[in-house]
Each structure stands twice: as structure tokens, then as C-alpha cells.
Amino acid sequence: MPHLEISDLITVTDPLSGARMPVRRGDVVRRLDEAGDPRAARIVAGLPAGPDDVLDPLAVDRLMIGVHTELQRLSEELRIGERLVHVLDPLFEAIREIAGRRGRFRLVDIGSGLGYLVRWLASTGALGPNVELIGVDLDAALVAEADRLARAEGLDCRFVHGNAFDLPEIATVYVSTGVLHHFRGPALAEFFEAQADSQALAFCHFDIAATRLAPVGAWMFHRARMRHPLGRHDGVVSARRAHSDETLLRAATVPGIRPLLYEPKGLSNPFCTTLRPVLGIRPYLEDPLRQALGRSSRRLVGAEHLTRGGPPRHDAASWSASGAASGAGR
Amino acid sequence: MNPVLPLAALGLVDAAFSGFRAYAGRDARIRKHRAVLRASLRGLAVGAVLLLAPALTAGAVLLLAEDTDRAYGVLADGGTGFLVPIGAYALAVGLSLAAYFALPYRASTLSMVVGLGPLTLARPLVVAGACAGALVAGGGWTSLLVGVVAGAAVLCVEPYVHRRWYAFPV
Ligand SMILES: C[S@@+](CC[C@H](N)C(=O)[O-])C[C@H]1O[C@@H](n2cnc3c(N)ncnc32)[C@H](O)[C@@H]1O
Numbered sequence: 001m002p003h004l005e006i007s008d009l010i011t012v013t014d015p016l017s018g019a020r021m022p023v024r025r026g027d028v029v030r031r032l033d034e035a036g037d038p039r040a041a042r043i044v045a046g047l048p049a050g051p052d053d054v055l056d057p058l059a060v061d062r063l064m065i066g067v068h069t070e071l072q073r074l075s076e077e078l079r080i081g082e083r084l085v086h087v088l089d090p091l092f093e094a095i096r097e098i099a100g101r102r103g104r105f106r107l108v109d110i111g112s113g114l115g116y117l118v119r120w121l122a123s124t125g126a127l128g129p130n131v132e133l134i135g136v137d138l139d140a141a142l143v144a145e146a147d148r149l150a151r152a153e154g155l156d157c158r159f160v161h162g163n164a165f166d167l168p169e170i171a172t173v174y175v176s177t178g179v180l181h182h183f184r185g186p187a188l189a190e191f192f193e194a195q196a197d198s199q200a201l202a203f204c205h206f207d208i209a210a211t212r213l214a215p216v217g218a219w220m221f222h223r224a225r226m227r228h229p230l231g232r233h234d235g236v237v238s239a240r241r242a243h244s245d246e247t248l249l250r251a252a253t254v255p256g257i258r259p260l261l262y263e264p265k266g267l268s269n270p271f272c273t274t275l276r277p278v279l280g281i282r283p284y285l286e287d288p289l290r291q292a293l294g295r296s297s298r299r300l301v302g303a304e305h306l307t308r309g310g311p312p313r314h315d316a317a318s319w320s321a322s323g324a325a326s327g328a329g330r
Numbered sequence: 331m332n333p334v335l336p337l338a339a340l341g342l343v344d345a346a347f348s349g350f351r352a353y354a355g356r357d358a359r360i361r362k363h364r365a366v367l368r369a370s371l372r373g374l375a376v377g378a379v380l381l382l383a384p385a386l387t388a389g390a391v392l393l394l395a396e397d398t399d400r401a402y403g404v405l406a407d408g409g410t411g412f413l414v415p416i417g418a419y420a421l422a423v424g425l426s427l428a429a430y431f432a433l434p435y436r437a438s439t440l441s442m443v444v445g446l447g448p449l450t451l452a453r454p455l456v457v458a459g460a461c462a463g464a465l466v467a468g469g470g471w472t473s474l475l476v477g478v479v480a481g482a483a484v485l486c487v488e489p490y491v492h493r494r495w496y497a498f499p500v
Contacts (some may be wrong), residue, residue: 079439
């Protein structure tokens with residue numbers, strides 16, 4: 001049975017035009033029922049719709065903004081900003097070393113939602129003054145709200161309506177938090193490929209660590225901290241949909257990119273690791289990045305790490321091949 | 331030991347935290363120290379009013395008792411029994427909070443995920459445990475009554491503040 005997130009089903013944007021598509025409540029309820037999730041179906045059945053059974057777009061926008069505002073609380077409490085800066089700061093140090101100290105760099109957060117990460121980075125100046133901060137999201141209402149919040153606090157960052165697969169903004173580094181699990185099957189590799197094909201020097205995508213504890217922890221934490229049933233539901237489903245280390249590294253193995261995982265399973269305490277990133281860097285950045293990370297660089301591993309202790313659970317042959325290919329690119 | 335003062339202090343501290351929780355998740359701004367302070371003060375004010383209910387209940391029990399001294403002694407015993415689970419809970423919350431603020435982000439996450447999150451969920455259970463503690467300590471039905479009223483009062487602060495001031499995102 002597929003695990004479906006309600007938020008993916010009730011907000012549908014045409015990826016080409018960016019236009020909002022009408023969504024029939026009955027269709028969503030049926031899909032959730034068919035996926036064996038009657039609780040989610042009940043939540044959607046309770047959402048307001050017009051006489052044509054199309055979900056009220058304004059009500060859906062308000063709901064999504066409310067749920068994302070609650071979601072931000074989790075990011076705040078789990079100190080997601082610091083977790084990212086722990087990796088991004090050395091990454092920018094490595095980039096500065098190669099590109100020159102005076103360069104102007106750009107960080108683009110894909111699927112930025114309400115833009116907490118970008119606004120937090122702007123507010124704290126954690127990455128230094130020469131990094132421009134931009135958030136991109138497919139949901140126009142979230143983009144507008146992120147922009148409003150940034151203006152209200154006079155933060156130096158901006159938000160753009162756009163699609164992760166057709167990125168409107170070039171970047172030095174692409175990042176995301178909690179977005180990877182939305183991309184399934186070939187879409188995950190396409191997501192990384194789009195960035196590898198751009199001028200970006202690196203990507204660094206944080207998502208829920210796929211541990212056995214993740215769904216239990218997500219249930220507990222969302223239950224304790226979030227009020228809306230939609231947020232609680234999707235929070236747990238996200239943890240169930242988290243990609244394994246193998247899947248992430250395999251998908252990030254694209255030409256011209258050295259794929260790396262920070263804090264993979266086995267190298268990290270599952271209680272402490274809520275989100276952790278898959279990185280893709282231009283191969284010449286690896287040594288400076290490891291130097292900048294210092295002792296923490298032992299937490300940064302490539303595909304060869306997964307093969308060393310015996311064949312990984314899936315696709316041992318393709319693993320060795322892709323590991324060798326990325327190793328050859330170094 | 332008279333348990334009234336520590337119980338009142340814990341009740342008020344809990345009310346301030348309840349005020350914070352009623353607000354948290356409703357404001358997506360980054361800098362919000364003043365808003366956090368305001369929400370905590372709202373919780374404190376609401377808690378101070380609601381905690382009059384157990385105080386009045388205890389007062390009524392004493393007024394109606396034939397032997398006031400004995401009734402006072404029974405309530406004091408019950409209060410001490412009520413305090414033990416609450417005190418243990420407060421200690422666990424205090425340690426988790428200290429760890430959350432003092433430790434680096436990884437350990438801080440741990441104290442949030444295994445400490446503060448589940449501890450919030452456990453509040454009704456802790457109140458129930460405290461009521462049982464009051465009975466076990468020999469507080470009788472009068473302590474149970476005061477304990478139930480006190481428990482209901484502290485558990486009501488968060489939903490009330492939330493509905494009154496934070497029904498919609500800020
Ligand atoms: C779980 S939310 C995470 C939001 C935010 N990064 C955070 O950590 O709070 C996933 C976000 O990805 C966005 N998203 C999903 N698919 C997308 C796509 N193809 N392009 C851009 N954004 C997308 C959604 O609109 C949503 O805001």
C-alpha cells in the first residue's frame with residue numbers, strides 16, 4: 001500500500017504553468033480509502049468544498065499555512081537551523097576556498113514552505129554576508145506567506161514560486177529540508193540530476209533519517225506538538241516514506257557529482273538524528289569540505305562505505321559500479 | 331512539611347509553560363521573544379485564577395469539617411502524596427529543559443524527542459498519578475477532591491489560553 005500525504009493530494013499545481021488545479025474532494029477521499037487510510041479519508045471528507053465538490057482553494061490555503069506554521073515549531077525545537085549550518089558552514093568555507101573569498105554566493109532552498117530555514121539564516125547571518133538567500137516552492141500561498149513574514153521582520157531574503165524540477169533560480173548551493181520523501185521512484189534521481197546539470201557547486205538535502213524509530217518518534221512528537229489532524233497524519237506518513245541510505249546515494253549518483261551522506265545509519269545515534277542530508281558536491285570540493293568539517297568529516301561517507309561491510313541490501317552490483325564511477329570522478 | 335507552597339509554585343510555573351504551549355506553533359516569525367513572554371504571562375494569569383478553584387475547594391472542606399485540625403492534617407498528608415509524582419515530573423522536565431538549552435544540537439534534539447515531547451503528552455497521566463498519590467498518602471476523599479480540581483485547573487490553562495488568544499495563527 002502506498003503511504004499518501006494529504007497535503008500532496010489537496011494542493012495540486014500544474015508543474016508547467018504553475019497554475020493551481022481544482023481538486024475534487026471525493027476523488028481524494030477515494031484515493032485515500034483505496035490506499036487503506038480511512039483516517040486520512042475522514043480528515044479530507046471534513047474539508048470545505050463548493051457545490052461542484054471542488055475543495056475550497058482559500059480554505060485549503062489557510063489550512064496549509066496553519067499546518068506549516070505548526071510544522072515550523074518542530075523545526076525550531078529540533079534546532080534544524082543549527083543542524084544545517086553545521087554542514088553548510090564548512091561547505092561554504094570549502095566553496096570560498098576554491099572560488100575566492102570575495103565571491104558572492106547564492107543558497108536556494110527548494111520546497112521552502114513558509115521559508116523558516118531561509119528566514120532563520122537571514123535573521124542570524126549564520127552563513128556570512130555574501131550568501132544570498134532564496135526560497136522556492138510549488139505552493140503559491142506558502143510562497144506569498146513566506147514573503148510576507150520576511151518583509152514583516154525586514155529580513156534580507158526572498159521567495160519565488162517555482163518547481164523543483166524546473167528551477168527558476170540558479171544557485172551556488174541547493175538545499176532542502178523535509179522534501180526528498182515527496183519525490184518517489186525516478187523523480188528522486190531527476191531532482192538531483194536537474195541540480196547536477198546546473199551551475200551549482202553542491203546540493204545538500206536534509207530529510208528524515210529512515211530509522212525504525214522515525215515513525216514512532218514522529219508520532220510522539222507530532223501528537224505532542226501539533227494540533228491539526230492533517231499535520232499529525234502527514235508527519236507520521238513522512239517518516240514512513242523517508243528514503244533509505246541506499247536509495248538516496250543511488251539516486252544522487254549522477255555524472256559530475258560526488259554523492260555523500262552525512263550521518264548515515266550505523267554512524268549516528270537514531271535518537272539524535274532527526275534530519276540528515278544527502279550531499280552532492282563537485283568532486284574537487286571533497287577534500288576542502290573534509291578539511292573544513294574537521295573531526296566531523298568522519299560522519300561523511302560515500303557509497304563505498306555502504307559496500308565495505310558486505311553487500312548492501314539492494315542492488316549490490318549496481319552499487320559497486322556507481323561507487324566506482326563516483327570514486328573515479330574524484 | 332506543608333505542601334501548599336511548593337504545589338502552588340509548581341502549578342504557576344506549569345501555567346506559564348502552558349501559556350507558551352498554547353501560543354507555540356501559531357507564530358511563524360523568527361524573532362518572537364516578546365510574544366513568547368506575553369503568552370507565558372497570559373498562561374500565568376489564567377493559571378493564577380484557575381488555581382483559586384482547588385484553594386477554594388480546600389477552604390470549603392476545612393470550613394465544613396467538624397474537626398478542622400484533623401481535616402487540615404488529612405489534607406496536608408494528601409497534598410504531600412500529590413506532590414511526590416508532580417515533583418518527580420517537574421524534576422524530569424527541569425533536567426530535560428536544562429539539557430535542551432545547555433547541550434549541543436544533537437543531544438538537545440535527544441532531550442526534546444525523548445524528554446520534553448513525551449513529557450507533555452504525559453501530563454494527564456501525571457495528574458492521575460498525583461491523585462493516586464494523595465490517596466495512598468492517607469489524604470482520603472477530601473484530598474482526592476482537591477487534587478482532581480487542581481489537576482483539572484492546570485490541564486485547562488493551555489486549551490483556554492489557546493482558544494482565547496491563539497485560535498488563529500498570529
Ligand atoms: C514537508 S514540506 C517542507 C517545507 C519546509 N522545507 C520545512 O522544512 O518546513 C514540503 C514542501 O515541498 C514543497 N514541494 C513539493 N513538491 C515540490 C516541487 N516539485 N517543487 C517545489 N516545491 C515542492 C511543498 O509545497 C511543501 O512546501
